[in-house]
Amino acid sequence: MLTVNTPVEQINKIGKATAKKLQKLGVQTAGDFLCYYPFRYEDFSRMVKIADLQAGMTANVRGKLEFIQNKRSPRQHMFITEGLVRDDSGQLRIVWFNQPFIGKSLHTGEIVSLAGTAQGGFLGLEMASPEYERLSSLASAGTHTTGIVPMYHLTANLTNRQVRFLVKSVIGLAFQVEDILPAAIQRTYHLLSLPQALQNIHFPQSPEMLERARRRLQFEELFLVQLKAQVKKSEFKSQRAEAIKFFDKETKSFVKNLPFELTGAQKKAGWEILQNMQKGEPMSRLLEGDVGSGKTVTSAIAMYNVALNKKQSALLVPTEILAQQHFETLTKLFKGVDISIGLFTRTSRKVVSLKSYDLQLNVSKETLLKAVKDDKIDIVVGTHALIQEDVEFHDLALAVIDEQHRFGVAQRQALRAKSGETKIVPHLLSMTATPIPRSLAQVIYGDLDISIINELPKGRKKISTFVVPEAKRAGAYDFIKKQIASGRQAFVICPLISPSDKLGVKSVEEEYKKLNKNIFPHLKIASLHGRMRAEAKEEVMQKFLSNEIKILVSTSVVEVGVDVPNATVMMIEGAERFGLAQLHQFRGRVGRSTHQSYCLLFTASLNEQTRARLDTFARSSDGFKLAEADLRQRGPGEVYGTAQKGFPEFKIATLNDYALIKQTKTAAESIVAAGVEKYPKLLEKIKDEGEYVVG
Ligand code: ADP
Ligand code: MG
Numbered sequence: 001m002l003t004v005n006t007p008v009e010q011i012n013k014i015g016k017a018t019a020k021k022l023q024k025l026g027v028q029t030a031g032d033f034l035c036y037y038p039f040r041y042e043d044f045s046r047m048v049k050i051a052d053l054q055a056g057m058t059a060n061v062r063g064k065l066e067f068i069q070n071k072r073s074p075r076q077h078m079f080i081t082e083g084l085v086r087d088d089s090g091q092l093r094i095v096w097f098n099q100p101f102i103g104k105s106l107h108t109g110e111i112v113s114l115a116g117t118a119q120g121g122f123l124g125l126e127m128a129s130p131e132y133e134r135l136s137s138l139a140s141a142g143t144h145t146t147g148i149v150p151m152y153h154l155t156a157n158l159t160n161r162q163v164r165f166l167v168k169s170v171i172g173l174a175f176q177v178e179d180i181l182p183a184a185i186q187r188t189y190h191l192l193s194l195p196q197a198l199q200n201i202h203f204p205q206s207p208e209m210l211e212r213a214r215r216r217l218q219f220e221e222l223f224l225v226q227l228k229a230q231v232k233k234s235e236f237k238s239q240r241a242e243a244i245k246f247f248d249k250e251t252k253s254f255v256k257n258l259p260f261e262l263t264g265a266q267k268k269a270g271w272e273i274l275q276n277m278q279k280g281e282p283m284s285r286l287l288e289g290d291v292g293s294g295k296t297v298t299s300a301i302a303m304y305n306v307a308l309n310k311k312q313s314a315l316l317v318p319t320e321i322l323a324q325q326h327f328e329t330l331t332k333l334f335k336g337v338d339i340s341i342g343l344f345t346r347t348s349r350k351v352v353s354l355k356s357y358d359l360q361l362n363v364s365k366e367t368l369l370k371a372v373k374d375d376k377i378d379i380v381v382g383t384h385a386l387i388q389e390d391v392e393f394h395d396l397a398l399a400v401i402d403e404q405h406r407f408g409v410a411q412r413q414a415l416r417a418k419s420g421e422t423k424i425v426p427h428l429l430s431m432t433a434t435p436i437p438r439s440l441a442q443v444i445y446g447d448l449d450i451s452i453i454n455e456l457p458k459g460r461k462k463i464s465t466f467v468v469p470e471a472k473r474a475g476a477y478d479f480i481k482k483q484i485a486s487g488r489q490a491f492v493i494c495p496l497i498s499p500s501d502k503l504g505v506k507s508v509e510e511e512y513k514k515l516n517k518n519i520f521p522h523l524k525i526a527s528l529h530g531r532m533r534a535e536a537k538e539e540v541m542q543k544f545l546s547n548e549i550k551i552l553v554s555t556s557v558v559e560v561g562v563d564v565p566n567a568t569v570m571m572i573e574g575a576e577r578f579g580l581a582q583l584h585q586f587r588g589r590v591g592r593s594t595h596q597s598y599c600l601l602f603t604a605s606l607n608e609q610t611r612a613r614l615d616t617f618a619r620s621s622d623g624f625k626l627a628e629a630d631l632r633q634r635g636p637g638e639v640y641g642t643a644q645k646g647f648p649e650f651k652i653a654t655l656n657d658y659a660l661i662k663q664t665k666t667a668a669e670s671i672v673a674a675g676v677e678k679y680p681k682l683l684e685k686i687k688d689e690g691e692y693v694v695g
Contacts, residue, residue, distance in 0.1 A: 004031030004173050011170065018162070024155045030170045034177060034198050036163075037217070037652050038150030041210070044115035044131070045147045051089035055120045060145050061127075062113045062138050063087035070103035079103075085112060087138075092118075093126040102132065111135045115145035143168050148204040167202050174198040180681045181220055185667050192216040201652075218653040219664055222443065226668035227676070228686040229446025233284065234672050236447065239425045241282035242397040246274050247308040254304055254337065258297065265455035266294050270301045272451045273429060277302065277398070283427035286404070286445050289453030290623035291433045291588025292460070296326065298453065299400045299429060300333050307339050307378040311397035314426075315381045318403050320345050320534045321541050325563055326402070327352075327381045331359075342368055344382035344391065347534045351377065365389075387414040396426045404430035433588065434581055435623035439658040440631070442665055454624065463591040465599040465618040467575075467611070476571065476600050477519050483569050484523060484550045488595060490569035492553045493586055495577040497529045504604040506573035512553040520551060528554040556582065558589055565593040575601040576610045580630040584623050631656070 002011070007029055009019035022028070027036050046059040053059060068083035081096040081103040094114060096102050106112060116130030131145045143149075143164055152163045179194035186193065192200070192209075197216040204210035251274075255262060262270070269287055276283040289295045303313040315330075317323045327343040327350065334341070334354045342363075343350040349363040351371065371377050375394035380386065430448065441450055468476050480490050492515065496507040512527040526540045526549045537557075543549045545564055552558070552567075556578075570590045575583060583601070591597035601614055613633065620626055655661070676683055 002030055002170065002173065004029060004034070004176050006030045008032075008166075011166065013169075014166065018158070021155055021158050025153070025158075030173055031177065033167050033170050034174055034202075035651065036152065036167070037201050038152050040151045041204070042115070042131070042149045042151060043207075044145055044149055045206075047146070049089035050085070050087050050092045053092065053118045053125055055118055055125060058115075058117045060113060060115045060142070061085065061087065061092060062111065062135065063092075065106060065108050065110050065112055066091065067108050068103055068106050070100045085114060093121060093123055094130055094132075095121075095126060095128050097129065099129075106132065106134065111138060113140075113142045113145040115142075115149070143203075148207065148210060150202050171199055171202060178681070180685055181223070182671065182679060182682070185223075185671070189219065189663055189667065191219055194220075214652065215660070217651075218657070218660060219667075221650050221653040222661060222664040223667055224682075224686055225443060226446050226664045227671060227682060230665075230668045230672040231676055231683075231686065233447040236284055236425075237281045239282055240280055241277075241425050241427055242309065242311055242395070243280045244274075244277035244305055244309050244311070244397060244427070246278055247305055250308055251301060251305060254301065257336075258333070260457060262297070263294065263453070263455045263457055265289070265453040266298050269451040269453050270298050272449075273298070273302045274305060276449065277305070277427050282425045283429065284448050285427075285429050286441065286448040286450045287429055287431045287453070288435060288441065288450060289431070289433065290435055290456065291585055292592055293433075293453040293456055295402075295431045295433070295453060296329055297333060299402075299431060300330060302398060302429060303330075303379050303400065304334070304337070304339070306398045309397065310375075311395050312372075312375065312377065312393050313379045313398040313400060314386060314393070314396055315379060315400045315402065316386055317381065317383060319557065320347065320383055321537055321557070321562060322402065323381055323383050324348065324538055324541070329563070330379060330381065339378045340376065342372060342377040342380045342382075344368055344372075344380055344386055344389075345534070346383065346385045348538070397424075398429065399426045400429045400431065402431045404432050433585060433623070435584075435627040437624060437628055437631070437658075439661050440655050443655060443661055446665065446668075459594055460591060461594070461596050462621050463570075463587055463597045463599050465587065465601070465621075467601045467603065467614045467618055470602070470604075473602070476602075479598075479600075480551070480569050480571070481520065481523075483598075487547075487566070488568040489544065489547060489549075489564065489566050490551045490571060491558060491567055491586075491589055492551060493558070493570070493572045494553065494555060495574040497531055497555055504574075505577070508553050508555055511573065515551065515553060523550045524548060525551040525553065528552055528557060530555060530557050556586075558586070562589055563592060564589070566595075567592075568595050568597040569600065570598070571600045571602070573602050574604065575614055576603045576605040576607070580613065580617050580626045581623070583617055584626050587621075588623075 008014050008022050008027060009016060011030060025036060027033055044060045048059045048061060050061050050063065053061065063085040066084040066086050070079055070081050073080050078098050079100045081099060083094045085092050085094060112132055113135050114127060114130040114132050116127045118125050118127055133142055133144045135142060144161055150164060151160055154160065174195040177194055177198065192212050197213040200209040200213035201217060204213065273285060276285060287295055287298065306313045315326055317326055323343060323345050327341060330341050331352055331354065336354065338355040340351065340353045349365060349368045350361050351363050351368065352359045369391060372380055373392045373394055436444065438450060438452060483490060492511060494506040494508045494511050496505055497509065499507045499510050508527050508529050512525065516525045526543065528537060528540050544552050547566055567590050570587055572583065572586055587599045590599065603610065603614060616629055617626065671679060
């Protein structure tokens with residue numbers, strides 16, 4: 001007996017060879033067929049009499065084959081299959097090209113159903129290359145020519161006809177598939193039952209039913225991701241964390257002493273974080289803010305309050321350059337405050353006490369580890385080394401992770417596990433400059449609360465962005481010369497480190513040589529890339545920061561977080577090789593002072609779409625808007641796929657339907673609130689689904 005678990009090779013009419021092909025599509029059992037959703041449909045639901053057919057009309061006609069024959073057309077070097085079909089209203093000429101098997105499989109006198117678009121031919125109305133099938137009677141249901149017909153992604157030598165036929169032969173099993181979505185949720189959100197949805201996703205009764213089927217299946221996918229996140233969140237929240245008291249007076253005075261006024265968005269985000277940490281349950285929050293929106297100082301307010309509570313914070317960053325820079329930034333921000341900060345990377349260790357400004361360089365690892373363990377350091381800034389090495393904290397109460405997309409789940413968990421002997425987990429603040437629209441972030445980071453800084457500090461000038469044609473390259477170099485003459489600095493970004501065979505793709509090594517020798521012989525230029533030793537990188541960054549180096553030729557290592565306010569030109573070679581979000585990150589390296597800044601894009605691509613994409617970028621300076629544009633054009637997998645770990649993969653859901661995302665989130669929350677253990681099937685399902693969500 002056929003069940004959902006029947007292997008495909010045991011299904012009637014499927015041979016070994018076909019089974020192998022199906023395996024390539026991931027279809028191993030009869031049940032898999034049900035979940036092998038079409039990717040599009042042909043609408044043949046208009047059934048007409050032959051006499052009512054008009055040129056340009058796509059429709060289904062049925063009748064008796066008056067004749068059918070194959071003939072060779074020597075002039076056109078092809079086979080032509082010609083036929084004539086008649087119903088009680090008239091007759092229609094049909095023709096296929098180079099498909100002689102059709103002429104052999106259909107026979108004069110048979111009842112056929114045809115679907116396609118009619119066109120005016122030499123001999124009157126005809127249908128060229130229609131979908132066809134034989135029917136036992138004029139009233140029979142068709143599979144390939146009637147109604148809304150599914151089109152599947154195929155693999156070599158499988159046809160839509162085969163797949164359709166096979167799916168149809170097992171579609172009755174839809175009633176055996178277990179429907180795990182709780183009835184109450186199906187009712188609340190007006191969802192089709194699973195069997196109805198499966199039947200209609202393959203063989204829709206109507207466009208409306210197709211839409212409802214799609215919505216039901218998408219709902220389930222999104223719901224499960226959300227549920228998993230919500231379960232994780234509630235488990236995490238059931239642990240204990242230090243309640244961090246908000247020190248009103250001290251915080252106000254810290255903020256007042258900053259060299260700038262916080263933006264409204266910074267204040268709001270800071271407030272959300274402080275509120276969150278006051279509770280005894282652990283915070284798990286994502287701080288999203290465009291490049292240059294001032295996330296560092298926002299997190300510093302949180303770290304300051306932790307220090308005032310006599311507890312420790314860790315600030316984890318992805319690169320040595322950034323660690324160094326954050327150490328210095330915090331040193332400046334906390335000037336005169338009674339706080340001590342440590343820097344811990346693979347190659348560099350420092351400690352500074354800011355009350356008296358006592359800075360120790362080249363601290364030994366042992367000394368630093370001991371100081372951290374003995375609670376002599378309030379804030380430890382570090383790279384991966386911070387989690388890899390056996391750093392023990394005295395009482396870590398807050399872990400801040402900068403540019404969190406560079407870190408995986410395991411690393412975050414390792415950091416959380418560093419809370420020392422207390423068995424109390426630290427609050428977690430993840431920061432990202434990858435602007436992900438809130439609703440999308442709710443799927444990807446469903447287990448995190450989200451704060452967004454959607455406002456740049458006052459006085460920032462819009463960065464003038466141009467796609468520069470190759471003919472104006474010399475002019476661009478002159479422009480850079482002028483900028484440098486007036487005291488500014490420039491970045492030049494290349495897609496590669498070393499020259500490669502890929503024609504026209506610029507590399508740091510080549511460009512550095514060219515610029516240094518031929519273009520800017522009198523200026524100090526340096527190169528920077530990921531293959532350099534950490535000390536060498538740091539030295540270059542230091543010299544660039546102190547304006548000794550005027551032009552920095554670099555790869556995407558400067559993408560993340562680097563802050564050199566005096567730089568005003570960002571020149572990007574091979575711009576087509578970067579995503580919009582990444583280009584936006586590069587652009588964010590300039591425009592960090594009151595000087596007007598510029599972003600110059602060069603591309604070797606003549607592709608129109610690429611041009612359009614770069615033009616979109618040049619026109620918009622809003623990271624969130626760009627992310628949305630990028631998402632529309634390339635889809636989330638492309639935009640965040642490689643950089644973003646833990647991205648869910650969907651069969652049918654998309655991440656563009658924000659209303660549906662919201663509904664599934666609310667639904668998942670309601671299940672967790674009611675107690676997910678009441679739904680053992682759901683629990684089992686989300687356990688099986690693999691690691692979806694980061695946090
Ligand atoms: P990001 O959010 O990209 O990490 P940073 O924290 O590095 O941004 O801040 C970018 C720059 O803006 C820094 O030089 C910082 O001192 C400055 N800054 C931060 N907040 C403000 C503000 N409210 N007004 C003016 N400048 C600010
Ligand atoms: Mg930053």
